[in-house]
Every structure is written in C-alpha cells, then in structure tokens.
Amino acid sequence: MSGAAKKKxxxxxxxxxxxxxxxxxxxxxxxxxLQVLFRVFLFAALGxxxxxxxxxxxxxxxxxxxxxxxGAYGLALFSKLGAPNIVAVLxxxxxxILFATLIGAVxxxxxxxxxxxxxxxxxxxxxxxxKNLPNVTxxxxxxxxxxxFTHASIIxxxxxxxxxxxxxxxxTVWIVRSRLGYYLMAIRxxxxxxxxxxxxxxxxxxxxxxxxxxxxxxxxxxxxxxFLYIVPDQxxxxxxxxxxxxxxxxxxxxxxxxxxxxxxxxxxxxEVFKNIFQEAHLLIYGxxxxxxxxxxxxxxxxxxxQKLRFFKSPPQAPFAAKPPGELNNxxxxxxxxx
Amino acid sequence: MHFAYSxxxxxxxxxxTGSLYALIGMGMxxxxxxxxxxxxxxxxxxxxxxxxTYALFLRPGLNPYIAFLVAGLFLFIFxxxxxxxxxxxxxxxxxxxxxxxxxGLSLILIDGVQxxxxxxxxxxxxxxxxxxxxxxxxxxxxxxxxxxxVIALVCALLLYYVVMHTMFGRAxxxxxxxxxxxxxxxxxxxxxxxxxxxxxxxxxxMAGGLLLPVFYLYPEVGNQFKLKSFxxxxxxxxxxxxxxxxxxxxxxVVESLTSLYWGNEWALAVDxxxxxxxxxxxxxxxxxxxxx
Numbered sequence: 001m002s003g004a005a006k007k008k009x010x011x012x013x014x015x016x017x018x019x020x021x022x023x024x025x026x027x028x029x030x031x032x033x034l035q036v037l038f039r040v041f042l043f044a045a046l047g048x049x050x051x052x053x054x055x056x057x058x059x060x061x062x063x064x065x066x067x068x069x070x071g072a073y074g075l076a077l078f079s080k081l082g083a084p085n086i087v088a089v090l091x092x093x094x095x096x097i098l099f100a101t102l103i104g105a106v107x108x109x110x111x112x113x114x115x116x117x118x119x120x121x122x123x124x125x126x127x128x129x130x131k132n133l134p135n136v137t138x139x140x141x142x143x144x145x146x147x148x149f150t151h152a153s154i155i156x157x158x159x160x161x162x163x164x165x166x167x168x169x170x171x172t173v174w175i176v177r178s179r180l181g182y183y184l185m186a187i188r189x190x191x192x193x194x195x196x197x198x199x200x201x202x203x204x205x206x207x208x209x210x211x212x213x214x215x216x217x218x219x220x221x222x223x224x225x226x227f228l229y230i231v232p233d234q235x236x237x238x239x240x241x242x243x244x245x246x247x248x249x250x251x252x253x254x255x256x257x258x259x260x261x262x263x264x265x266x267x268x269x270x271e272v273f274k275n276i277f278q279e280a281h282l283l284i285y286g287x288x289x290x291x292x293x294x295x296x297x298x299x300x301x302x303x304x305x306q307k308l309r310f311f312k313s314p315p316q317a318p319f320a321a322k323p324p325g326e327l328n329n330x331x332x333x334x335x336x337x338x
Numbered sequence: 339m340h341f342a343y344s345x346x347x348x349x350x351x352x353x354x355t356g357s358l359y360a361l362i363g364m365g366m367x368x369x370x371x372x373x374x375x376x377x378x379x380x381x382x383x384x385x386x387x388x389x390x391t392y393a394l395f396l397r398p399g400l401n402p403y404i405a406f407l408v409a410g411l412f413l414f415i416f417x418x419x420x421x422x423x424x425x426x427x428x429x430x431x432x433x434x435x436x437x438x439x440x441x442g443l444s445l446i447l448i449d450g451v452q453x454x455x456x457x458x459x460x461x462x463x464x465x466x467x468x469x470x471x472x473x474x475x476x477x478x479x480x481x482x483x484x485x486x487x488v489i490a491l492v493c494a495l496l497l498y499y500v501v502m503h504t505m506f507g508r509a510x511x512x513x514x515x516x517x518x519x520x521x522x523x524x525x526x527x528x529x530x531x532x533x534x535x536x537x538x539x540x541x542x543x544m545a546g547g548l549l550l551p552v553f554y555l556y557p558e559v560g561n562q563f564k565l566k567s568f569x570x571x572x573x574x575x576x577x578x579x580x581x582x583x584x585x586x587x588x589x590x591v592v593e594s595l596t597s598l599y600w601g602n603e604w605a606l607a608v609d610x611x612x613x614x615x616x617x618x619x620x621x622x623x624x625x626x627x628x629x630x
Contacts, residue, residue, distance in 0.1 A: 060434055106618050112433060113376045114576070117568050118617045121610045124565060128607035238561075242441055249434050282449035289442030290424065297431045 014169070014257075021162045025155045034154045038226070040267040041161035042219055047248035047259030048168040049215035054245060055254035056172075056181065057208045058188030059108070063119030064244045066103065066126050067213040069236035070096040071220025073130065073137060076145045076230065085148050089221045096217030097210050099126075104206045111191070120238065127236035142231040145224040157226050164222065165260065168215050172256060175211075184208055188254070216244075250292050252299030261301050343476035348598040349591050354483040356590020357490040358545050362563055363570030363582035364497055365541030371514040371577025372534040374433070375425065378440040380542050380567050381560025382447040387413055387543025388559060389451050391550045395462055402462065403485060406547025410540040417539025421532040444564075452557040460555040467551060486548040493544055494583055497537070501579055510534050514577055542567075562606070569613045575623025585624065 021041070028034060046068070053059050074092020079085060107118040130137045137143060149156040175181045183204045186194040195201050224230045251262020269288065273281035296303040362384060369377045377383075387409040394405035420443065428435050469481035501507040509530045513520045521527050546560075553559070570589060574581025592612065593605040600608075616624055 060437070062437075106614060110617055110621055113370075113374070114572065114617060114621060116376065116437070117572055118614060120565070120568065121613045121617070125607055125610045125614070128604070128610070132603045132607065238565075246438065246441065249438055253434065280449060280453055282445050283453070286442040286445030286449065289438060289445070293428060293435050293439045293442065294424070297428060297435055 018162060018166045022159060025158060031154050034158045036268065036271045038154060038158045038161050039271075040263050041158070041165045042223060043243065043247050043267050044260045044263035045161060045165040045168050046216055046219045046244045047251065047263050048165065048172055049212045049219070050244045050248045051253060051259050052172065052175065052184075052208045052212045053205075054248055055252075055258070056176065056188060057184040057205055058254075059205060059209075060112075060116040060245070061119045061209075061212075062116050062238075062241050062245055063103070063121070063123035064212075064216050065236050065238065065240035066099060066119075066123040067096045067216035068220035068223070068240050068244070069123075069126060069130065069232070070099055070213075071217030072145065072224035072230050072235040073143070074217065075148075075221040075224055076143045077136070079146045080143075085146055088146075089148070089218065092221055093214045093217045096213045096220075100209045100213035101206065104209045108202055108205050108209075120241070123236065123238065123241055127232050130232035130236055137232065140231060140233070142229055145228050145230055147228065148222070148225040154226075157222065160222055164215070164218060169256070169260070171211065171215075175208075176256065180204065180207065185254075246289065250289065250299055252301030252303070252305070255299065255301040255305060258299050258301040262299070265300065340476075344598060345595070347477055348594045350477065350479060351483070352591030352594030353587055354479065354487045354590070355594065356587035357487045357494070358548055358586075359563075359566060359570060359589050360583040360586030361490045361494050361497075361541050361545040361548075362567050363574065363586040364494060364579045365538040365545075366567040366571050367574060367577055367579045367582035368497075368501065368510070368534055368541070369538035370571055371579070372510045373425075373436075373531050374517075375436045375440065375535075376433075376568070377538070378437055378564065379420075379444040379447065380538075381562070381564025382444040383413055383417065383539045383542040383560070384546040384549075384563050385451065385557065385560035386416070386447055387546025388550050388553075388555050389455060389546075390543070391547035392455075392460065392462065392555055395550070402464065402547060402550045403489065406489075406544050406550075409547040410544040413543030414536040414540035416536075418532050418536035420539070421535040422528075425535070426528055426532070444560075448557045448560070455557070457557055461553075462550060462555075464551055480552070482551040486552060490545065490548055493541070497541060498579065498583070500537070506530065506533060565606075566609060569609050572613055573616055573624050578623065581623050588624075 024037065025034065028037075046064070050061065050064055053061050071089075071092050074095050075085070075088050078088035078091045083091060103119065103122045107115055107122070110118055131140055133139065134141065148160075175184070183194070183199050186197075186199055187201050187204060191201050220235060224235060227234075247262040247266055248259040249262070250266060251260065252258025266285075266288070270281065270285055273284045277284050292300065298306060362380070365383075366377060366380050369375055369380075387406070390409040390412050391402050391405040394400040394408060395402055400408075424439055424443065425436065428439060464482070466482050466485065470478045471481055471484060472478045501510060509520070509525045510533075512523070512525055513527055513530055517527065542563075545563075566589060570582045570585040571577070573585035573588065574583070589609060589612075592608060596605045596608045
C-alpha cells in the first residue's frame with residue numbers, strides 16, 4: 001500500500017471510530033456503562049492534551065491537575081459571579097492559559113526530573129490554596145458546579161467527551177504535521193541541538209503547554225459539571241495528574257493514538273477491577289502498570305508500532321533514548337557479569 | 339518575652355521533626371544521586387516501615403524503638419529485590435518508565451497494606467508518649483519526639499559515614515559523578531545501585547518506624563512525606579545527601595514556624611513555595627551542587 005493510501009485508510013479508521021463512538025448511546029442505554037465510557041473518553045482527551053507536552057515535546061508534566069482544577073473551579077466560580085455557563089467555561093480556559101504561562105515561565109527553565117518535580121509543586125500549591133481559602137473556593141467543604149447541559153443526562157456528557165477527544169486528536173494531527181510539530185519533536189530529541197539550529201525552545205514548549213492546558217481545563221469543567229460538586233482533594237489532586245500522565249505513557253507517549261488506547265484499556269480495566277477485585281483493584285491496577293513498563297517499555301502503541309510497523313505515523317520513537325543513554329548502556333551491561 | 343519563648347519552642351519542635359525528614363530525604367537523595375530515579379515509592383517505603391514496626395508492636399509486643407531496626411532491615415532487603423527485579427530490567431529506557439514503575443509499585447504497596455490492615459487510622463500507645471521533658475519554665479519537649487530525634491540523628495550520621503568513608507560509598511559517589519566511567523574502574527554498577535536503593539528504602543523505613551510512636555498510621559500516610567522528600571532533594575541539591583539532611587531540618591523549622599504564625603494548614607504550601615523559589619533561582623539547590 002502506498003503511503004498516501006495508507007494515510008487515507010488511517011483517517012477513515014479514525015473517523016469511523018468516532019462516528020461509532022457517537023452512536024454508542026443509541027445502543028447502550030445503561031447510565032452506568034455510559035458513565036464509564038464518559039470517563040474513558042474524558043481521560044483519552046486529557047491524555048491526548050498531556051501528550052502535546054509530555055509526549056511530543058518530551059516535558060514530563062506531573063502537574064496537569066493544576067489546569068484540570070482551574071477548569072473545574074473556574075466554571076464554578078465564574079458562574080457564581082453570574083457568567084453564563086459557556087462564558088464561564090471559556091473564561092476558565094483563559095485562566096488556565098494564564099496559569100500555564102506562569103508555570104511554564106518558571107518550570108521550562110528546568111529539565112528532566114527537575115521539571116517534573118516543579119510541575120508537581122505548582123499543582124500542590126494550587127490545591128493547598130484552594131483548601132485554605134474557604135471564602136473563595138469553599139475550602140474542603142467544596143463548591144457547587146452548574147450543570148452545563150439543559151437536561152441532566154449522562155448522554156450529553158458522554159457525547160461531549162467524545163467530541164472533545166476528537167477535537168484534541170484533530171489538533172494533535174494538525175500540530176504533528178505542521179512546522180510546530182517538528183520543532184516540538186526536535187526539542188524532545190535534543191533540546192540543545194534544536195536551540196543551536198535556531199528553534200526557540202522556550203517559546204515552542206510554552207505554546208505546547210498553553211494548548212494542552214486549555215484542553216485540560218475544558219476537560220476539568222466537563223468532569224466537574226457531571227459531579228455538580230467539587231472539593232480540592234478531588235480535582236486538584238496528584239491522583240489526577242498522575243492518572244493523566246499514566247494513561248498517555250502507558251498507551252504510548254508521543255504516539256498519535258497512544259493516549260486513546262491507554263485510556264480505553266486503563267479506565268475500562270480499572271472499572272472492571274473495581275467490580276471484580278473490589279478493594280484490591282488498585283493493587284491489580286499497579287500490577288498492570290508494572291507489566292506494561294516491563295514488557296512494553298515504549299507504551300502499548302509505541303511498542304506495537306515498533307514491532308508491527310503498522311499504523312505508522314510521523315512521530316515514531318516516543319522520546320526515544322537521548323543519545324548518551326543508548327551509547328552508554330553497554331558498559332553497564334558489561335558490569336553485570338562481573 | 340513570651341513571643342521569644344514560643345518562637346524558640348517552635349524552632350526546637352521543628353528541629354525534632356526535621357531530623358526525621360532529614361533521614362527520609364537522605365534516603366531519597368542517595369537513590370536519586372546514584373540512580374537518577376525520582377522514587378515515587380519513597381512514601382510507600384516509609385509507610386511500609388511504619389506498618390512493619392506496628393505489626394511487631396502488636397504481635398510480640400516489641401518496643402517500636404527496637405522494631406524500627408527490623409523495619410529498616412526488611413526494607414533494605416525489599417528495596418534491593420525491587421531494584422534487581424523491577425528497576426534493573428528497565429534501566430536504559432526513558433526516565434518516564436522509572437517514574438511509572440515506582441508509581442505502580444507505590445499503588446501496589448498502599449493497596450496491599452490496606453487489604454491486610456484496613457484503611458483505618460491507628461495510633462500506638464506507649465508510656466513514653468505522655469512524658470514531656472522541661473527545659474526551664476517555658477520550654478518543653480515531647481519525650482518520644484526527643485528519642486526519635488536522637489535515633490534519627492545517629493542513623494543520619496551513620497548513613498553519612500557509609501556514603502563518605504566506605505568502599506561502597508566511594509563506589510556510589512563514583513557512579514553519581516559518572517555512571518558511564520564507573521564500570522571502567524571496576525565498579526559493579528548494578529550491585530552498588532541495588533545496595534544504594536536498598537539503603538535508601540531502609541532510611542525511609544526506619545524513619546517510618548521512628549514516626550510510629552508520634553504519628554497516625556494509615557495506608558496513605560507516606561504520600562505527604564513523599565512530597566516533602568521531593569522538596570528536600572531539590573532544596574539540598576539533587577543527589578547531595580548532606581544537602582538533603584540540612585534541607586530536612588530547614589523544612590521542619592519552617593513548617594513549625596508557619597504553623598505557629600499562620601496556621602497548620604499553610605505549612606505544606608510554604609514548603610512548596612520555597613521549593614518553587616529554589617528551583618527558579620538556585621536550581622542546583624540551596625547548599626551548593628555537591629553530588630552524593
């Protein structure tokens with residue numbers, strides 16, 4: 001099959017998948033199933049948004065709960081001030097972008113683990129501030145969130161999550177094929193080299209984060225509106241940050257459909273585990289993560305792509321080894337036998 | 339005058355808490371220095387140490403100040419096995435995978451302990467708990483905190499000695515300086531990293547055991563200490579164990595003073611603000627950039 005034909009088939013497959021996903025409520029009526037599917041698509045969208053920063057740009061953000069929480073709290077607070085729902089959502093996306101600018105300005109000066117830790121710190125500061133300012137955020141008691149849709153049906157939420165996922169996926173495809181995408185991947189592979197050929201690394205990393213934060217905030221607003229009530233330890237917690245990152249990394253960071261696959265597998269199996277293993281479900285979930293890390297080291301899609309050379313899309317190696325890692329692996333191996 | 343006493347009292351309490359933080363942070367720094375792994379299971383290791391000490395306190399009725407040694411030994415072996423079985427096979431993959439692996443491990447440990455002991459809060463009761471030691475009319479220190487402080491100090495000094503003055507320590511520092519030339523001078527990188535991971539886990543486990551008499555016990559107790567140990571490692575300069583120790587004491591004092599003047603709920607927030615400031619202005623850490 002020629003490259004162009006293959007691309008066409010890929011596009012058709014993806015469109016068909018989303019059309020099928022949109023038609024699911026016609027067949028599936030159970031609220032519970034739709035709720036699980038809502039979560040699957042919501043985290044797929046969040047994972048895809050994370051992927052712009054974590055996957056394609058190679059900046060391991062472990063603080064995406066900050067944007068998620070800003071989206072959730074933004075919707076609650078702006079509508080409390082009298083803004084119509086849609087305006088409140090848009091405003092909270094703007095606020096998330098402002099926060100991302102601030103966080104990016106500090107964190108992007110750091111690299112590797114330092115960057116990851118600083119993103120955790122920002123998210124935690126937001127969580128603690130939300131907890132400790134009861135006059136504004138309701139503190140630990142929480143705050144009410146308006147319903148985004150006119151009728152309180154899970155179907156509207158499910159459909160919005162599917163559309164959000166499709167939108168983020170569309171934007172990802174657009175970015176990956178644009179100049180911006182190549183800049184981002186160049187930064188991921190080797191930031192210094194990218195800078196030496198004139199790529200303004202700080203600027204492009206920030207652009208990736210701003211896009212990512214806006215979509216994450218939208219996801220946060222959607223999530224909050226489903227629950228109608230939020231507390232800091234729920235929407236600003238490290239659990240959200242790590243879940244988003246885990247979904248994307250396990251699916252395959254830096255691959256197009258990795259986060260979608262990751263979310264389908266992780267979120268649905270987490271739900272199944274909850275029903276079968278009950279209290280042990282997190283344990284089984286942890287074991288699943290370990291097995292993937294041990295046997296599919298580039299994530300599910302990343303490793304499969306490498307093995308099958310199937311579904312090939314331009315961004316291949318998910319932040320594959322920096323050159324020193326590859327080169328210098330040998331002496332370490334040699335030492336084992338001694 | 340009262341003002342000065344309450345501040346002094348807060349600082350002293352902060353130093354007592356800080357010594358335990360220091361032990362936790364040193365373990366994290368050793369692991370980070372020698373392996374470049376941000377250990378997301380560090381809090382779970384501490385929690386495991388607490389539960390081992392708790393189990394020994396319940397069944398044979400062992401004093402926690404002895405049982406913490408067993409917890410340390412247990413975590414050393416556990417950490418070594420974790421390194422050999424789970425972390426060594428994925429060395430050379432991306433940093434992301436190390437983080438995922440330790441996150442997965444942390445989930446397993448927390449949920450595993452919850453299955454065995456339940457999610458309830460526990461607190462042990464030893465006679466020492468109600469004793470306070472008075473220094474003058476205004477200052478008094480809680481006896482178990484004081485005992486934990488002294489033991490933590492000894493452990494920290496011992497750890498420092500091991501890293502600075504033994505063959506293992508020299509090898510560990512060599513790996514921290516240059517992971518790729520260390521094997522060229524005959525260092526068995528895997529064994530040293532395994533032992534370092536074990537010692538790091540043991541430090542967290544012993545700190546957990548020492549925390550047991552003065553703290554609540556529940557499966558997720560480690561999470562807050564995990565976050566604090568990140569702060570300490572960055573504050574002290576990534577991978578510097580002396581730096582992490584000093585940072586632990588600083589953190590303890592700052593938290594204690596924050597609690598006194600602003601309220602307990604802001605203490606952790608102040609930790610992170612310091613953390614962000616240090617990362618922004620002195621990414622090599624407050625205390626220079628010496629490694630391990």
